[in-house]
Amino acid sequence: MNELAPLDAYGVLTEPATLTIQRILPGPIERVWDYLVKSELRRQWLASGDMPMEVGAPFELVWRNDELTDPPGQRPAWATDEHRLESRITELDPPRTLAISWGSTGGVSFTLEPRGDKVLLTLVHHRLCDRPTLLNVSAGWHAHLDILVARMTGREPGPFWDGWTRLKADYDQRLPA
Incomplete structure (x- = not known):
């Protein structure tokens, strides 16, 4: 199976x-897997930060979203040029599963499944308790994953912040209130 139906x-x-x-x-x-766990690759699409490969190990993610694309697009007034998050690895099964704590939410898991010469990445973000957080996180993951796809396929991604702003409005319409 070489080609998969588009998701x-x-x-x-x-x-x-x-x-x-x-x-x-x-x-x-x-x-x-390397794009998930290696800081120098992860910073190209999400956030930098050395990640010890051990359950319970603490680490820090550092976002610099203005550096993800050139140009970065119009940053929202509330956003800063750097954001940091203390996290821990909560589940680890290389190269198939990585789960991490995520601030005040229940955490994020990444599951990888080979599909021929491709890989299905499933990201699950738990406990998004209020609508503003849900919309910000949904648009954020979508925009960051679009950059990951572009980086891994050798394409240049569009401006991060412009995409994020458009996606937040899309998710406001798509997700139940």
Whole structure:
């Protein structure tokens, strides 16, 4: 199986406060895994930060979203040029599963499944308890994953902040109030 049916790029609520979003990425699975766990690759699409490969290990993610694309697009007035988040690895099964704590929410899991020469990435973000957080996180993951797809396929991504702003409005229409 070389080609897969395209996925809906938008995340869905699989429980009232749980966002699930998927992407098909070029393999092999070890390459995708590296983009999740290696700081120098992860910073190209999400956030930097050394991640010790041990359950319970603390680490810090550092976002610099203005550096993800050139140009970065119009940053919202509330956003800063750097954001930091203390986290811990809560589940680890290389190269298939990585789960981490995520601030005040229940955490994020990444599951990788080989699909021929491609890899299905399933991201699940738990306990998104209020609508503003849900919309920000949904747009954020979608925009960051779009950059990951672009980086892994050798394409130049569009401006991060412009995409995020458009996606937040889309998710406001798509997700139940």
